[in-house]
Amino acid sequence: MSQITWLGPKDPFPNPLTQADLDPSVPGLIAVSEGIYPGQLARAYQTGIFPWYSDNQPVLWWSPDPRMVLNPANFKCSDSLKKHLRHFCQDAQSEIHVDADFSAVVRACATSKRKDQDGTWITHEIMDAYTALHEQGHAHSISVTHQGQLIGGLYCVAFGAMVFGESMFSYETNASKLALAALSAWCLQSQVEMIDCQQETAHLRSLGAAPIPRKEFLEKLQTSINQSNIERPWTFNKNILACWI
Structure with a gap:
């Protein structure tokens, strides 16, 4: 099983077509980051990815299948x-x-x-x-x-x-x-x-x-x-x- 990608401030998002569902226990989770960095949210939406997480969690980035x-x-x-x-x-x-x-x-x-x-x-x-x-x-x-x-x-x-x-x-x-x-x-x-x-x-x-x-x-x-x-x-x-x- 591949490891979920941790993103830094300048890192690109993984391609949801090829790298989503790396962990079967959390289908659709494609990446994690410590925070939402400047410009990152706009890049996420244009890649088909969105954030969904709770307080006291890292930022979880999702691209579910189906949508x-x-x-x-x-x-x-x-x-x-x-x-x-x-x-x-x-x-x-x-x-x-x-x-x-x-x-x-x-x-x-x-x-x-x-x-x-x-x-x-x-x-x-x-x-x-x-x-x-x-x-x-x-x-x-x-x-x-x-x-x-x-x-x-x-x-x-x-x-x-x-x-x-x-x-x-x-x-x-x-x-x-x-x-x-x-x-x-x-x-x-x-x-x-x-x-x-x-x-x-x-x-x-x-x-x-x-x-x-x-x-x-x-x-x-x-x-x-x-x-x-x-x-x-x-x-x-x-x-x-x-x-x-």
């Missing part, structure tokens, strides 16, 4: 969610904001309690690294508000025409689904064909996501990150939800 993805056209909008969308769009005190307060969305994702999960993988180091990506124009937040108060949202990463979903939160019922519905609608409008969801969960599957082989994901990634048809900066509001109603 959970959402084709925006396959977003599942149930009848009950459609009803909620209609009400939300008609409510003058409800809104969706893009990149309005990235830090607030990340903090909310980090502190939201989740079923069967103790603690959070969104450490202070993660917050700092994704904030740096946001400042570079590669990480985005979608905020769902009511009466000016944040009630749900998500944050994601984007390179070229590839979007990587990171984390969602809800303070009110369906608020995170509203954010994902808005992101999916924007991706449809912008001809983004895939939202990376990383790992399979029943919740993501219920919203239309499905697993695909790692090889297929990586091939699509390399095609998508070189496309430049996405308008910058990202701008849309709740009217984009009309496509699901």
Whole structure:
């Protein structure tokens, strides 16, 4: 069995097509580092790798097989969610904001309690690294508000025409689904064909996501990150939800 690669500040990531799953006990773990070094997070995403670890652990870098993805056209909008969308769009005190307060969305994702999960993988180091990506124009937040108060949202990463979903939160019922519905609608409008969801969960599957082989994901990634048809900066509001109603 080969040893998991320890990365220094300038070391390249292993190729996920040839060097993933070096340890069968932790499938998808491709590398480890002491910290997240400058520029490393951007390189990871463009290679199909993401960090996922807890406090007091080294940084664990993953490229799972299969990979959970959402084709925006396959977003599942149930009848009950459609009803909620209609009400939300008609409510003058409800809104969706893009990149309005990235830090607030990340903090909310980090502190939201989740079923069967103790603690959070969104450490202070993660917050700092994704904030740096946001400042570079590669990480985005979608905020769902009511009466000016944040009630749900998500944050994601984007390179070229590839979007990587990171984390969602809800303070009110369906608020995170509203954010994902808005992101999916924007991706449809912008001809983004895939939202990376990383790992399979029943919740993501219920919203239309499905697993695909790692090889297929990586091939699509390399095609998508070189496309430049996405308008910058990202701008849309709740009217984009009309496509699901």
